Amino acid sequence: MAIPKNTICIWYDKDAEAAARFYADTFPDSHVDRVDTAPSNFPGGKKGEPLTVHFTVFGIPCLGLNGGPTFTQSEAFSFQIATEDQEETDRYWNAIVGNGGQESACGWCKDKWGVSWQITPRALTEAMHAGGEEAARAFEAMMDMGKIDVAAIEAARRG
Missing domain, CATH: 3.10.180.10 (2,3-Dihydroxybiphenyl 1,2-Dioxygenase, domain 1)
Known part of the structure; x- marks a missing residue:
């Protein structure tokens, strides 16, 4: 998978993969490309849990980050x-x-x-x-x- 030059990064508490799969099921030209797991424990989770989710919404590359509850959407x-x-x-x-x-x-x-x-x-x-x-x-x-x-x-x- 080629890494896009510009990607929208969206911070999630812990459900980036579920969100990405919902977007892929809901919108055309949308899909989940890859799920990367954490190589070690991190503030929002543990080693082996999904850390980043590479997905596309209406052709726009996005990265969902399971960063924990520190930041919320606005x-x-x-x-x-x-x-x-x-x-x-x-x-x-x-x-x-x-x-x-x-x-x-x-x-x-x-x-x-x-x-x-x-x-x-x-x-x-x-x-x-x-x-x-x-x-x-x-x-x-x-x-x-x-x-x-x-x-x-x-x-x-x-x-």
Whole structure:
């Protein structure tokens, strides 16, 4: 396996492999590449336990580190997934929230490991790129949403 020049490293307490396998099962172009075990005891675990998990999410190389409880996830890092329609938005949102995750606002949710996800329909992104009143209307509609309602965003775009 070639080592990518740039990899996103995500700190997990102890479940990096479970998280990576969930992502691989949930998103296309996603897979678990390798699990490396600890060569000796470390602050978050013991020799022989999974230490790092090399995985890919939507084609982006990632490294899950089982580092123990010292650091926790925050919204300062999130995966943003562009969706084509309501069906795809619902599928990813429901997979994350329905697997022990939690809903948030404006298209954000967290998986059960605390990693933040933005499930963002292209209709919303396109409205924001349009600027002006179209963007303002779509933005105001989004502010009242948890999971994004594509039809409501498209209606707001039209005025």
